[in-house]
Amino acid sequence: MDILTGKVLRVFNTLFEVAFPDILQPVICHKRKSAKSLFPGDRVVVEMDEQQAQIIEVLPRTNLIPHPRVANVDRILYMVAAKEPQPDVWVIDQFLHYWQMNGVPVTLIVNKTDLMDEVSASLFEHYERLGVSALYLEALRTSGKELLSVFTLIDHKTVMLAGQSGVGKSTLLRALVPESDALTGYVSKKNQRGRQTTKQASLHYCLQASAQVVDTPGFSMVDPTGYTIRSTQHFYGDVLKESTQCRFPNCRHIHEPDCAVKQSLERGEIFSFRYQNYLKTLGLLEKNQKW
DSSP, X not given: OEEEEEXXXXXXXXXXXXXXXXXXXXXXXXXXXXXXXXXXXXXXXXXXXXXXXXXXXXOOOSOEETTTTEESOSEEEEEEESSSSOOOHXXXXXXXXXXXXXXXXXXXXXXOGGGOOHHHHHHHHHHHHTTOEEEEOOGGGOOHHHHHHHHHHHTTOEEEEEOOTTSSHXXXXXXXXXXXXXXXXXXXXXXXXXXXXXXXXXXEEEGGGTEEEEEOOOOSOOOGGGXXXXXXXXXXXXXXXXXXXXXXXXXXSSXXXXXXXXXXXXXXXXXXXXXXXXHHHHHHHHHTTOO
């Protein structure tokens, strides 16, 4: 009986698809009852014989992304489109805030750059000024140079590819992992929403970069219940940079008089969408009684 260490690719109810460095084809495994819950990206110890393969141990994780559940992620590739669908700044901020709290670095993959206008270019430049790394490409016509930039970014890492439906995730995945057989969605001309083609999180090997890419279903929101006032103040540091000059030390920067943050907003020193998203996040904190 062989004992091997591999990584979970996909989860099928009570069955698990596991890949091993020395075996070309993934193996379908059962899980011993004593082993804890499993998610794509988990490193596992498998006991194999000619009749069956059984997961007997789950190795310690470096992290676990709460939603969708993916283990041992080195970097998030969060994909958005310059247009079609139009970038949703509330959704982008929610995701960046969420992953910042979970301690996983994020790269913003801006797709469909041939549709970029001054408004969307200014938006993504602002995120770069905030310290968010960004990579620009046109996934439908990905050139060798653009692909090389992605390969360099993900080299020897486990990365999670995320984003709303219709932004080009499946097309990019196919460029990185040609054998992934990812379906390509389309964007509705009526409502600019994408049609979801990925049904569950699944891990794929990118041979050119010796990397592992976890594809995730297109989803538009995250669970904000974990947000705190401290995480919000940290994430919206660009909005609150003048807060120490406010008249009141406990100023929330909404209706208070002599608010330095609102004065900066009136002078055009703060992006309006960031201030509005800050207010919406305060509303979430108050709803969850965390203010």
